[in-house]
Amino acid sequence: MERRLLGATALASVALALAGCGADRGVAQDPNARVTTLSILDYYNNQPDKTLVQAGLDTCATKLGVTLSREVVPGADLISKILQRASSDTLPDVMMVDNPEVKQIAAAGALAPLGDYGVTADGFAPGIVDATSLDGKLYGLAPVVNTIALMYNTEMLAEAGISPPTTWAELRDAAKKLTTPDHYGIAFSANATYEGSWQFLPAMWTNGGDETDLKSPQVAEALQLWTDLVNQGSASRSVLNWTQGDVKDQFVAGKAAMMLNGPWQFPALDKFPDLKWSVATFPVNRPGQTVTTPLGGEAWTVPITGKPASQRVAAQFVACLNSPEQQMEFARTRFAVPTRTDLLPQFAAEVPSMAAFTKQVATARARTGKLSTSWPKAATAMYTAIQLALTDQSTPAEAFRQADES
Numbered sequence: 579m580e581r582r583l584l585g586a587t588a589l590a591s592v593a594l595a596l597a598g599c600g601a602d603r604g605v606a607q608d609p610n611a612r613v614t615t616l617s618i619l620d621y622y623n624n625q626p627d628k629t630l631v632q633a634g635l636d637t638c639a640t641k642l643g644v645t646l647s648r649e650v651v652p653g654a655d656l657i658s659k660i661l662q663r664a665s666s667d668t669l670p671d672v673m674m675v676d677n678p679e680v681k682q683i684a685a686a687g688a689l690a691p692l693g694d695y696g697v698t699a700d701g702f703a704p705g706i707v708d709a710t711s712l713d714g715k716l717y718g719l720a721p722v723v724n725t726i727a728l729m730y731n732t733e734m735l736a737e738a739g740i741s742p743p744t745t746w747a748e749l750r751d752a753a754k755k756l757t758t759p760d761h762y763g764i765a766f767s768a769n770a771t772y773e774g775s776w777q778f779l780p781a782m783w784t785n786g787g788d789e790t791d792l793k794s795p796q797v798a799e800a801l802q803l804w805t806d807l808v809n810q811g812s813a814s815r816s817v818l819n820w821t822q823g824d825v826k827d828q829f830v831a832g833k834a835a836m837m838l839n840g841p842w843q844f845p846a847l848d849k850f851p852d853l854k855w856s857v858a859t860f861p862v863n864r865p866g867q868t869v870t871t872p873l874g875g876e877a878w879t880v881p882i883t884g885k886p887a888s889q890r891v892a893a894q895f896v897a898c899l900n901s902p903e904q905q906m907e908f909a910r911t912r913f914a915v916p917t918r919t920d921l922l923p924q925f926a927a928e929v930p931s932m933a934a935f936t937k938q939v940a941t942a943r944a945r946t947g948k949l950s951t952s953w954p955k956a957a958t959a960m961y962t963a964i965q966l967a968l969t970d971q972s973t974p975a976e977a978f979r980q981a982d983e984s
């Protein structure tokens with residue numbers, strides 16, 4: 579889930595620490611040794627994710643005949659834990675990594691290529707393969723992913739006689755008509771963090787904008803959409819500070835008729851049985867465009883520990899977590915989307931509330947797919963430009979130029 583977004587400085591520190599780890603990992607392990615235990619590190623510390631993920635881990639442990647030693651830390655503590663483990667040459671056998679971080683950790687030489695153990699990503703969604711590959715080698719597999727889409731209050735739209743918007747023009751019009759003294763037409767996050775950049779990507783990418791050229795007209799048009807929604811009063815100026823959790827709170831409280839958010843909010847929405855809502859794919863600017871949204875989700879990786887037998891079994895464990903059966907189980911229970919594309923039609927049919935997200939995953943992109951380890955710089959420029967435009971310090975066309983100079 580897109581809940582923890584790592585800063586560039588912290589990620590760079592991890593890469594440096596991992597790159598500095600020596601080859602001496604302690605007592606050498608017999609490559610043919612029988613492996614009975616695997617150590618695991620992840621940040622699924624909140625319920626129900628902690629228990630749901632544990633069920634999948636236990637399933638694969640049973641299949642491989644191993645016991646697990648699992649350490650679960652809060653998301654904000656994962657990087658410090660990796661640093662601590664790296665400095666003492668005690669990285670776990672299996673490590674969960676947020677997908678945008680895989681490339682940089684792999685570039686530091688800390689992860690084993692899964693292909694060395696016969697594990698491939700054949701049949702997986704291209705976006706997530708891009709996120710977990712570096713220089714043609716696969717370093718992680720994600721059983722499930724998520725993205726963001728347009729969620730809306732069905733009763734508010736019905737009362738206003740409005741259908742879910744499919745174009746930006748319809749979105750502007752619908753948001754304006756849905757705005758009343760009691761609620762705004764739409765809510766989204768435009769804060770000065772990677773979260774604000776993440777929420778901007780559907781507009782930028784769907785319009786043909788690209789992180790390799792943030793000064794293009796297509797990117798400016800996307801920022802103009804955000805600016806229009808705020809300036810016409812259809813979105814609160816508080817979007818400048820809202821997190822995605824804040825956006826959800828506005829929607830639940832009936833203060834927003836539509837919101838841009840992800841399926842990890844479903845459990846919170848379901849606590850309000852009187853709230854009637856549904857999900858639509860993100861609108862396009864012009865007919866013929868392909869909706870393109872960012873991929874969120876975590877990959878399971880095999881750190882280089884100097885224990886060849888354990889690394890081999892760890893790779894088998896990662897493969898098991900990504901089996902069709904396990905992907906479907908995780909997807910059903912955790913409000914996420916399988917990464918094997920042949921599972922998508924079945925999953926969308928079984929879980930209709932996830933249909934829009936499932937459709938978008940097929941064309942979704944990895945944030946690090948084009949810029950690799952340089953992604954954090956682009957993300958910072960994005961949220962800086964968004965802040966400049968929404969605070970009327972710059973026009974959308976000039977915002978990215980100013981952000982680049984700041």
